Amino acid sequence: MPQHTVLTVEKYLEKKLMPDNIHPAYLLVAVEANTKEELERQLETAGEICLEMEAVDAYIADTASRQQQIWEGRKAVFDAYIALYTVDEADVCVPRNRIPEYIERAEAIGEKHGVLLVPLGHAGDGNLHYNIIKRDETPMEAWPELMEAAISDLIDNVPRDGGNRVRRTRTRVHQEALPGARGRGPAGGTHEGDKSSVRLQRDN
Numbered sequence: 681m682p683q684h685t686v687l688t689v690e691k692y693l694e695k696k697l698m699p700d701n702i703h704p705a706y707l708l709v710a711v712e713a714n715t716k717e718e719l720e721r722q723l724e725t726a727g728e729i730c731l732e733m734e735a736v737d738a739y740i741a742d743t744a745s746r747q748q749q750i751w752e753g754r755k756a757v758f759d760a761y762i763a764l765y766t767v768d769e770a771d772v773c774v775p776r777n778r779i780p781e782y783i784e785r786a787e788a789i790g791e792k793h794g795v796l797l798v799p800l801g802h803a804g805d806g807n808l809h810y811n812i813i814k815r816d817e818t819p820m821e822a823w824p825e826l827m828e829a830a831i832s833d834l835i836d837n838v839p840r841d842g843g844n845r846v847r848r849t850r851t852r853v854h855q856e857a858l859p860g861a862r863g864r865g866p867a868g869g870t871h872e873g874d875k876s877s878v879r880l881q882r883d884n
């Protein structure tokens with residue numbers, strides 16, 4: 681979860697999500713166990729691995745209320761971006777070992793087209809949810825073309841050797857401009873490609 685997302689959700693919910701919000705990204709790790717001892721071993725192992733990979737720290741949500749707070753924030757991401765930004769969304773699936781490479785490519789795509797691309801994803805399956813956000817200085821009339829160009833490049837840069845797909849949703853506008861523009865609508869059509877597919881999902 682990037683810092684941008686943490687700050688956006690905290691602003692939307694008007695409460696803290698993480699112990700701090702000053703780091704570039706946050707990794708949420710969930711573990712399951714049959715006994716308390718096994719759970720503690722898994723938590724310790726997960727924390728050690730994160731620190732070995734140069735994480736700043738490893739926080740444990742050791743109470744039910746703390747766990748609920750974090751997952752509430754995670755579930756609110758979609759609504760938070762709709763409420764606070766003019767935004768589109770694209771889901772891309774890439775091989776897990778190519779996630780860092782794809783994120784770097786996406787950052788360059790955002791710079792190229794003058795849009796803000798904020799990923800949120802699942803490290804375990806390579807599914808990345810990209811929020812494509814209009815910058816404040818971008819005129820509204822220029823936004824559709826920039827957004828479409830960014831999405832096209834996101835699609836073109838998806839690795840073709842892993843049966844990957846892209847799902848894209850319609851542009852969402854800040855709720856002040858389009859009241860009630862919240863929630864996901866039913867899926868539209870599906871376009872199948874050689875190795876990828878694009879599914880258009882539209883609001884009601």
